[in-house]
Amino acid sequence: MPRKKILELSVDWLSILDPEGNVDESLEPDLDKGTLEKIYRTMVLTRLFDDKALKLQRQGRMLTFASSLGQEATTVGSAFALKPDDWFFPAFREQGVEIARSIPVKLLYIYWMGSEDAYIELPPKNFPIAIPVATQILHAVGAAWAAKIKKENIASIVYFGDGATSEGDFHEGMNFAGVFKTPTVFICQNNQYAISLPRERQTASKTLAQKALAYGFDGIQVDGNDALAVYSATKAALEKARSGGGPTLIECVTYRMGAHTTSDDPTKYRQMAEVEEWKKKDPIKRFQIYLEKKGIWSQDYEDKLIKELTAEIEKAAEEAEAYKPRLENIFKYVYAQMPPSLKEQMDELLAYVSKKTEG
Structure with a gap:
C-alpha cells in the first residue's frame, strides 16, 4: 500500500496590539473605557505588588518570592475574561489573576510571609497557590470534569510555566481533558526559562501550543505581552469550554524580566542584551500607549494612579506584617468535620500555650 498523509x-x-501600541482594529475586542482602565490599573497594581514584595524579601521581612515582572499582560488579560463562577487554579506567578479576582493584596503578602492562614479568606472558586510544578493541572481538570457531570455552565482555568510541560501531570491532565472534553482552559506562561533552562532545551517542538493537538483539542499561540490578544484568546476558549466544546491550550509567549525567585541569580545563565530586547516589549508600556491613543491615559492620570496604588500597597504590607497566625488553624480546614483525634491534639496544644503564657 502506498504511504499517504492522514x-x-x-x-x-x-497578536492584536504591537509593541508600539498600534492596534489591529479588525481584531480589537469590544471593551468599554471602564474595563480598559481596570485592566491597566490591575497590571500596574500587580507590578507595584511585586516591587514591594521584592523589597520586603531583601530586608528579611518576607520569605522566598516569585515575581511576575513582565508577565502582567498574560495574567491580567486572561483574568478579565473569567466569570466569578469559573474555577481558578494558579501556580506561583499569578499575582495578576489573584488581584483581578478580588483576592485582597494583604492576603497575598501574608502567604508569601509564610502563613497559610491567607487561604482561609479566599473568595470561592479560587484555589491556593501551587508550589509543586504542574500538580494544579490535575486539580483543574478534575474540577472541570465535575462541573460537566453536574451540568454547570462554568469552566476551569489553570496556569503553569513552560517548564511544567515536561512534567507527567501536564500530560496526564491534557490527555484526560481531551478524552472527556472537560471545560478546561490551560494557560501556559511561556516566559522562556524554567529556572535556568531555556525554552529550546525544554522541548524540540516548534511551539508549546501544538502539544494540545496530540491530545485531540485546540492549541493557540498568543503574544503574551499583549493584554488584548490574551483577553480575546481566553474569552473565546472559555466560551467554547462552557458551551461543551472542550478544552483549549493557550501558549502565551512572554518573558520573565526578573529572577525565577528571590533565591535565583539570572545573570548566571542569560545575557543582559536579551533582557534589554524584551524590555522594549514591556506589556504595561504597550497598553499605556494604547490607552493614550484612545484619550484615556495621560501623565497626570499616571501620577494619580501610582500615588493611589502605592498607598494601597503600603497599607496591605503593613497589615500583613501585623497579622498574627492563629495556632488552631494548623488543625482546621483539612477535614469538613474535624475528627476527635485531631481535636484532641488541638485542645492539648492550645491549653499548653495558654498555660505557658500565663506562667
Whole structure:
C-alpha cells in the first residue's frame, strides 16, 4: 500500500496590539473605557505588588518570592475574561489573576510571609497557590470534569510555566481533558526559562501550543505581552469550554524580566542584551500607549494612579506584617468535620500555650 498523509495540523498565532501600541482594529475586542482602565490599573497594581514584595524579601521581612515582572499582560488579560463562577487554579506567578479576582493584596503578602492562614479568606472558586510544578493541572481538570457531570455552565482555568510541560501531570491532565472534553482552559506562561533552562532545551517542538493537538483539542499561540490578544484568546476558549466544546491550550509567549525567585541569580545563565530586547516589549508600556491613543491615559492620570496604588500597597504590607497566625488553624480546614483525634491534639496544644503564657 502506498504511504499517504492522514493528518495535517496547524497552530494559529494571535497578536492584536504591537509593541508600539498600534492596534489591529479588525481584531480589537469590544471593551468599554471602564474595563480598559481596570485592566491597566490591575497590571500596574500587580507590578507595584511585586516591587514591594521584592523589597520586603531583601530586608528579611518576607520569605522566598516569585515575581511576575513582565508577565502582567498574560495574567491580567486572561483574568478579565473569567466569570466569578469559573474555577481558578494558579501556580506561583499569578499575582495578576489573584488581584483581578478580588483576592485582597494583604492576603497575598501574608502567604508569601509564610502563613497559610491567607487561604482561609479566599473568595470561592479560587484555589491556593501551587508550589509543586504542574500538580494544579490535575486539580483543574478534575474540577472541570465535575462541573460537566453536574451540568454547570462554568469552566476551569489553570496556569503553569513552560517548564511544567515536561512534567507527567501536564500530560496526564491534557490527555484526560481531551478524552472527556472537560471545560478546561490551560494557560501556559511561556516566559522562556524554567529556572535556568531555556525554552529550546525544554522541548524540540516548534511551539508549546501544538502539544494540545496530540491530545485531540485546540492549541493557540498568543503574544503574551499583549493584554488584548490574551483577553480575546481566553474569552473565546472559555466560551467554547462552557458551551461543551472542550478544552483549549493557550501558549502565551512572554518573558520573565526578573529572577525565577528571590533565591535565583539570572545573570548566571542569560545575557543582559536579551533582557534589554524584551524590555522594549514591556506589556504595561504597550497598553499605556494604547490607552493614550484612545484619550484615556495621560501623565497626570499616571501620577494619580501610582500615588493611589502605592498607598494601597503600603497599607496591605503593613497589615500583613501585623497579622498574627492563629495556632488552631494548623488543625482546621483539612477535614469538613474535624475528627476527635485531631481535636484532641488541638485542645492539648492550645491549653499548653495558654498555660505557658500565663506562667
